[in-house]
Amino acid sequence: MATSMETPVRRRITIDPVTRLEGHGKIDIFLDEQGAVERAYFQVPELRGFEKFAQGRPVEDMPQITSRICGVCPTAHHMAATKAVDAVYQVMPAPAGRKIRELVYSTFMAEDHALHFYFLGGPDFIVGPTAPAAERNVLGVIAKVGVEVGKQVIAMRRRLRELTALAGGKAVHPVLGLPGGVAKPLTEENRKQFQTVAADAVEFAKFTLSAFEKIVLGNGEYVDLIKSDAFTHRTHYMGMVDEKNRVNFYDGEMRVVTPEGSELDRFPASRYLDVIAEHTEPWSYMKFTFLKKLGWKGFAEGAESGVYSVAPMARLNVADGFATPLAQAAYEQYIATLGKPVHHTLANHWARVIELLYAAERMKELADDPEITSPKIRNIPTATPREGVGVVEAPRGTLIHHYATDERGIVTKANLIVATQNNAARIAMSVDKAAKGLISGKVVSEGLLNMVEMAFRAYDPCLGCATHSLPGSMPLYVRVRDRQGETVSTLQRDADGTVTRS
Amino acid sequence: MKPKVAFYWCAACGGCEEAVVDLGESILDVVAAVDIVLWPVALDFKKADIEAAPDGSIAAVFINGAVRTSEQEEMAHMLRRKSQIVIAFGSCAQTGGIPGLANLSNRKQIFSTVYGEAPSLESGATTVPLNEHKDNGHTVTLPVFWDTVRSLDQVIEVDYYIPGCPPTAKLLAQAVNALLSGELPPKGTTIGPDYALCTDCPRKDSKPDKLAIRQFHRPSEIEIDTEKCLLAQGLLCLGPATRAGCESRCINGNMPCTGCFGPTSRVRDYGAKALSGIASLADSNDEAEISAILAGIPDPVGTFYRYSLPSSFLQRRKL
Numbered sequence: 001m002a003t004s005m006e007t008p009v010r011r012r013i014t015i016d017p018v019t020r021l022e023g024h025g026k027i028d029i030f031l032d033e034q035g036a037v038e039r040a041y042f043q044v045p046e047l048r049g050f051e052k053f054a055q056g057r058p059v060e061d062m063p064q065i066t067s068r069i070c071g072v073c074p075t076a077h078h079m080a081a082t083k084a085v086d087a088v089y090q091v092m093p094a095p096a097g098r099k100i101r102e103l104v105y106s107t108f109m110a111e112d113h114a115l116h117f118y119f120l121g122g123p124d125f126i127v128g129p130t131a132p133a134a135e136r137n138v139l140g141v142i143a144k145v146g147v148e149v150g151k152q153v154i155a156m157r158r159r160l161r162e163l164t165a166l167a168g169g170k171a172v173h174p175v176l177g178l179p180g181g182v183a184k185p186l187t188e189e190n191r192k193q194f195q196t197v198a199a200d201a202v203e204f205a206k207f208t209l210s211a212f213e214k215i216v217l218g219n220g221e222y223v224d225l226i227k228s229d230a231f232t233h234r235t236h237y238m239g240m241v242d243e244k245n246r247v248n249f250y251d252g253e254m255r256v257v258t259p260e261g262s263e264l265d266r267f268p269a270s271r272y273l274d275v276i277a278e279h280t281e282p283w284s285y286m287k288f289t290f291l292k293k294l295g296w297k298g299f300a301e302g303a304e305s306g307v308y309s310v311a312p313m314a315r316l317n318v319a320d321g322f323a324t325p326l327a328q329a330a331y332e333q334y335i336a337t338l339g340k341p342v343h344h345t346l347a348n349h350w351a352r353v354i355e356l357l358y359a360a361e362r363m364k365e366l367a368d369d370p371e372i373t374s375p376k377i378r379n380i381p382t383a384t385p386r387e388g389v390g391v392v393e394a395p396r397g398t399l400i401h402h403y404a405t406d407e408r409g410i411v412t413k414a415n416l417i418v419a420t421q422n423n424a425a426r427i428a429m430s431v432d433k434a435a436k437g438l439i440s441g442k443v444v445s446e447g448l449l450n451m452v453e454m455a456f457r458a459y460d461p462c463l464g465c466a467t468h469s470l471p472g473s474m475p476l477y478v479r480v481r482d483r484q485g486e487t488v489s490t491l492q493r494d495a496d497g498t499v500t501r502s
Numbered sequence: 503m504k505p506k507v508a509f510y511w512c513a514a515c516g517g518c519e520e521a522v523v524d525l526g527e528s529i530l531d532v533v534a535a536v537d538i539v540l541w542p543v544a545l546d547f548k549k550a551d552i553e554a555a556p557d558g559s560i561a562a563v564f565i566n567g568a569v570r571t572s573e574q575e576e577m578a579h580m581l582r583r584k585s586q587i588v589i590a591f592g593s594c595a596q597t598g599g600i601p602g603l604a605n606l607s608n609r610k611q612i613f614s615t616v617y618g619e620a621p622s623l624e625s626g627a628t629t630v631p632l633n634e635h636k637d638n639g640h641t642v643t644l645p646v647f648w649d650t651v652r653s654l655d656q657v658i659e660v661d662y663y664i665p666g667c668p669p670t671a672k673l674l675a676q677a678v679n680a681l682l683s684g685e686l687p688p689k690g691t692t693i694g695p696d697y698a699l700c701t702d703c704p705r706k707d708s709k710p711d712k713l714a715i716r717q718f719h720r721p722s723e724i725e726i727d728t729e730k731c732l733l734a735q736g737l738l739c740l741g742p743a744t745r746a747g748c749e750s751r752c753i754n755g756n757m758p759c760t761g762c763f764g765p766t767s768r769v770r771d772y773g774a775k776a777l778s779g780i781a782s783l784a785d786s787n788d789e790a791e792i793s794a795i796l797a798g799i800p801d802p803v804g805t806f807y808r809y810s811l812p813s814s815f816l817q818r819r820k821l
Binding site: 057168284 | 518604607640720722754760801804
């Protein structure tokens with residue numbers, strides 16, 4: 001190692017750019033004289049100001065305008081906004097319209113979860129956390145599970161996206177949502193198309209789950225890794241549940257549980273301002289949400305801290321199970337293996353596959369329901385519009401849209417709590433913990449790169465379009481500087497896995 | 503040697519990346535035919551790799567997203583230098599897109615909305631993100647945002663445009679084939695049909711020869727017939743002013759065109775053209791009556807300039 005490392009100095013490690021994120025993510029890690037991590041900053045240098053330019057727009061345009069927040073999960077924003085517009089107009093969707101929305105939403109959830117598993121998060125396990133980085137991608141997955149399966153994954157995604165376009169015009173930025181229902185009825189032929197794909201999606205999800213069980217759970221080292229302290233945080237959890245406390249992506253009440261698993265709160269989305277609040281740090285454009293009851297006490301875990309987490313693992317923690325039989329059985333095995341609540345960040349991967357199975361089963365249930373082809377898809381609003389909140393569980397967690405309008409339905413105020421915001425504090429903590437676990441003394445280990453990467457990937461942070469990306473390993477550039485800002489050493493890993501150090 | 507191709511994104515949502523991935527199985531053919539040298543969403547080559555490449559060594563770069571930060575501008579200039587052909591991919595790069603609606607306000611107003619007025623902020627919140635923040639001797643930095651969002655050709659020279667929010671996989675495939683075959687259209691061409699969407703519309707037979715609208719309806723207000731011309735139903739469909747090539751996706755979703763494919767080649771300012779076209783459909787000569795008819799269009803700027811405010815003659819609200 002460089003001799004300049006001999007003198008104890010405080011150092012700084014910058015991981016920039018972290019690609020495969022939407023926009024730009026950055027991590028700054030500061031070390032003390034002994035080389036221990038003092039503080040890690042997980043930064044989001046992105047802001048587009050949708051809340052501002054929503055003002056002045058007709059509220060019924062929000063489902064289409066806000067879908068442009070994210071082209072990877074446009075359907076999540078579209079649905080949260082549509083539900084908020086229902087509330088603004090005080091109108092209940094017509095039964096068929098509501099079912100079409102949930103059918104499209106389940107289709108979207110299945111597609112998004114499958115892609116994360118095969119293309120992004122899965123490779124760490126299927127190919128192996130310590131496999132050469134060049135193989136740790138979807139091509140490596142295909143090599144491991146076979147070309148036929150690889151083709152199935154691509155075809156499954158295409159077929160699911162074609163269905164979203166069938167019902168919603170477009171897969172990227174769909175147009176179906178209107179107050180009181182949807183724009184277009186489903187024909188009997190459409191319903192049959194959904195039935196066919198849904199049946200295949202259930203089989204696909206079952207296959208995916210068995211692959212996970214065989215490859216990951218069948219390997220003691222992986223199970224140890226999942227349960228290891230470096231990837232564990234005891235925080236609160238939040239997610240949406242139905243009346244029987246079962247996981248629901250489209251409708252229900254929000255439930256919050258403590259790190260011990262007991263219920264801290266249960267509330268309709270319209271009460272979100274009573275329960276959560278946003279904290280701003282001067283070093284990130286993303287605001288950090290926390291539980292108001294406990295307050296913002298910094299980036300800390302435990303029952304006293306207001307930090308909570310969302311997304312698959314959190315949803316399974318707040319729920320008592322699933323409403324469909326196969327997902328319920330898988331859930332029971334998950335809890336039997338990991339206990340409850342589960343605090344191991346990497347368990348998100350397993351929870352995500354169980355949710356994939358639920359999404360496919362729910363798709364099938366809805367497609368089997370003859371009422372879904374009813375021509376009565378709308379209730380036309382009659383009340384004077386005022387204010388409303390809409391919530392869905394996006395693939396990456398709870399997503400809240402809140403609008404207030406004038407009497408013509410023109411937006412006067414908009415407030416959005418996006419899924420990854422709910423996880424932002426915990427992600428920052430995970431990065432910090434991975435860094436603290438790996439960086440000590442003078443040598444910056446190459447293992448840091450993959451561990452930080454894995455800490456990130458488990459959350460599937462929607463700073464990125466990473467879920468649907470092509471193969472490629474996250475490149476990292478680590479620069480170690482002394483206090484004067486002089487570069488002491490650098491470590492770079494490229495997309496092909498090549499690591500260079502200078 | 504295979505031609506080198508790059509993809510890059512500026513201020514965008516990622517939907518354009520999805521449009522590329524939506525090539526589905528045929529993306530494998532593209533990957534086989536070209537060398538992708540930059541694609542941050544997927545392949546992670548570094549800025550340094552592009553810097554090191556000789557000028558003009560990239561055959562074509564597809565850039566999506568509007569331009570709003572110095573980093574994006576710098577990347578755009580560098581990619582221009584390194585590439586023989588620059589293609590503005592999607593509405594945001596072509597005309598500013600939906601993020602361009604931010605030109606109705608400025609940075610200060612956006613900050614005050616997000617960090618000062620949001621109802622979910624913790625009480626007594628006064629913190630705003632800083633471009634440089636010192637904390638216990640650590641200096642943490644954030645990039646600076648400009649007041650104004652710009653389209654790509656307001657920053658660098660652009661050779662071709664692919665319209666849409668997002669573009670279709672078919673148009674992308676068409677552009678890639680043109681690049682590979684060397685049969686390129688004249689510089690400045692927008693890839694896609696050069697006529698209005700109504701020509702391709704599956705409902706064109708139900709469009710009256712002369713549209714005369716007595717009342718505009720918002721889509722939230724009426725039940726929408728699935729067969730009939732949307733304008734004939736009094737819905738503000740921008741099909742007559744908008745370039746075809748989108749495969750009538752929104753119409754197939756039983757919703758009106760909102761204009762994401764932008765204008766045909768004969769039109770300079772999409773919003774002005776669409777506004778005058780639609781205004782002429784109002785079936786009255788009486789001023790008060792016309793006002794009543796147009797009351798059904800409560801947000802003209804957000805409606806007619808939804809995807810093109812930065813590239814319009816207006817560009818932004820003066821503040």
